Amino acid sequence: MKAAVIYKKGEMPKYAEFADPVVNNENEILFSVKAVAITNLDKGKASGKHYSSENDNQNGFVIGSDGVGLLEDGTRVYARGISGTIAEKAIIDKNIFVPLPEGISDAVAASLPNAVAGSAMALKFRAEIKSGETVLINGATGFTGQIAIQIAKHYGAKKIIVTGRNEKTLKTLLELGADEIISLKQEDEAIMAQLKATHLNTPIDIVLDYLWGHPAELILAALKGNGSFTTKVRYVTIGGMAGDTIQLSSGILRSANLQLSGSGLGSWTKEEVKLLFSEILPEMFLLAAHNKLKVTIETGSLVDIEEMWSKEVGDGKRLVVTV
Secondary structure: OEEEEEOOOOOOOEEEEOOOOOOOOOOEEEEEEEEEEOOHHHHHHHHOOOOOOOOOOOOOEEOOOEEEEEOOOOOEEEEEOOOOOOEOEEEEEOOOOEEOOOOOOHHHHHHOHHHHHOOHHHHHHHOOOOOOOEEEEEOOOOHHHHHHHHHHHHOOOOEEEEEEOOHHHHHHHHHHOOOEEEEOOOOHHHHHHHHHHHHHHOOOOEEEEOOOHHHHHHHHHHOOOOOOOOOOEEEEEOOOOOOOOOOOOHHHHHHOOEEEEEOOOOOOOHHHHHHHHHHHHHHHHHHHHOOOOOOOEEEEEHHHHHHHHHOOOOOOOEEEEEO
16 A cells, blocks of 8 residues: 655655555454544654654554544544554554544544644543633644634633734634734733733633743743632643743742643543543534534645645644545
């Protein structure tokens, strides 16, 4: 079969002939891949920098964690791959897939799950969002951040505050449901002043953080209390686009009712992952099919995987490989 193959971590995937994946037990089935999104997760695993990266394999390995494809009976589904998915064929668990509704394209369906997992899981299970709450999304100009805005609104958020560096894209987030924007291109003092004023006027209940690094330090400093009672803030880190570490003052944790947690592979329980496949993803696919969850994607063919892998896309677009 044709596939996107990594022969050495850190190198570009190659469009190459690769052995068909083999079903090893009764719980595995083969499906024909139709579309796969290129995500930061896959790029991290391919480079060897993500904590879930595979060991080196001299024969190479097929990249791709999930995708949309057809079962043998023609049913169109989304599934996680047991084998790499940016290929003509992949192995999936016969008990873990999501049938797709009418009205959603293969490419749109493929673009959604990583972003849904990176937002809905944090909102629902780590932050335990309640209707009427205020949500701050740090780094909302990317694809997942834009999905997070819409899902937070769908889950009942009263006010959504967003941060980012791309000022042009920031303004478009108001159309997706954001209520206030904070540009990270400002000086630290201006960012802090805006964060403090916002938190004073409409106390922040939840922070979804896709950036970490210095922007996280500014947000946490803005949440610091002065000895009086404070609103509980559930701060969930989901990514580290601005840096993997921060400096955190003990005084911040002692002066504010602050809950710090993370959301990602390894942090979710089996029960939460089951709900992702049985309830959350089906609901989000249906919203997208009815144009109530908006995405911006750019597609390209498997044969052009090297060009697509290195392509820079802006404005919160998701690259999707079609097979």
